[in-house]
Amino acid sequence: MTFAEAQRSRREERRISPVFWVLLATLGTSGWAVATGYGSPRFGIFLFVVAGWVVSLCLHEYGHARTALHGGDISVGSKGYLTLNPLKYANVLLSFVLPLVFVILGGIGLPGGAVYIERHRINGRLKHSLISAAGPLVNVLFAAALLIPLGAGWVSSPALAAGMGFLGLLQVSAALLNLLPVPGLDGYGIVEPWLSYSTRRSLAPVAPYGMLAVFLLLWQPEVNRWFFGLVYDVMELFGADPYYAQVGNYLFRFWQS
Template identity: 45%
Template sequence: MRGVSDRISPWFLVLVLVTVGGGVLTTLGTPVSLTAGVVLLVLGGWAVSLCLHEFGHAFVAYRSGDLSVREKGYLTLDIRRYTDPVLSFGLPVVFLLLGGIPLPGGAVWINHGAIRSRAARSLVSLAGPATNLVLGAVLTVLVATVAMPVGLAVGLSCLALIQVIAFVLNILPVPGLDGFGVLEPYLSTPARRLAARVRPWAPLVLFVLLIGVPGVAGAFFDLAYTVFDAVGGSGRLASAGYGELLFWR
């Protein structure tokens, strides 16, 4: 369509540069540069992964028949297309710095009526969390196979764990999260109507439980670490990275 561009957004490239800059800082060998580097690497990398997560949804939707995602700019990796600056980016960053939980931070509006099949609609929902899992696995492989300074390994391992946590969180079958979106096309009409009523507040209840109920949080993080171990992650390096990310504690 004339006037529609699929070129990668300069804003996405800026986020990549911030992430790379954070990685460079982690290699300088001072405590201050290590902490600053991990913070920039993790927050920048998280923003990059947010763009890739939403791009995953949009790309599968586009390939499945929803051509409107191209007109909306979802295929450009422009973070501004996926987020509200405060609610969708600033607030999740605050939660990440406070508790280390990567809240869902973006959204793409899909025309589900244009998607050809129930299986395709499920794949659209699955594409985002799958992107996080693949990113986490790629990062753990890099740390395990490429010689690098310890500081960089710490930062990348922390970012990898956050990707795995984002996968586990998003894949939960809770209305409003991607995991429920995978199941929703196969549910009855009454079940979908009930889900629509609870969708606005169900994720909030989940986050309150994760933050405020130790047993729920413990079970969730146990599952996340199990997946992290399965993709070859180093819990020791990731924990050290979290220590730098949450430096104020």
């Protein structure tokens, strides 16, 4: 392969997918419709939240992949992870289907694992930890982009404010849950490089069930109340009233009366 061909191939590997552009267009169009009162506001909020949530999932996984690329795993480009195409990720069920089900059933934002990082290419425990931390950091930044304007009073449409509040809640809950040191979640990925080999090996079989276990735990009323109390506290740190998220959650469920 010539140098020019290599450069062209590298550009193709990092070109943003049309699928992601469609998701962004859906997010922007539904947000405009909600803000202007065009069409059904409840269905508009549903589309806005779902599109925004999937966009954040793509960015979450991109954060892992991009950090891995700089850490030494050049294979992420050939796998399509840098195109922001959700269909390129290793496990569509864990990364997109289940997180959407969690949102619809319980209003819980919980991204799953998707990108396969070739860890043997990466040297240094700190780099491994940073790769795992990159995803939750994306959710924190996404939450800030939604909640700071909301708290500052820059959103004049009450319906759009409700949608942004609920989507912001999902980002905060995703960041908090994913930082738990539970096998299968990013929080465990942050601490795993610093554990002994025997500990890592003994916990490896638990990883496929970690996300499901956390979701089932959140169905317990006392745990659920405590957790969302913490989420609301974080939202208030951004200056956003949790009331917007509660209204947004109600309007999101357009199929309920």
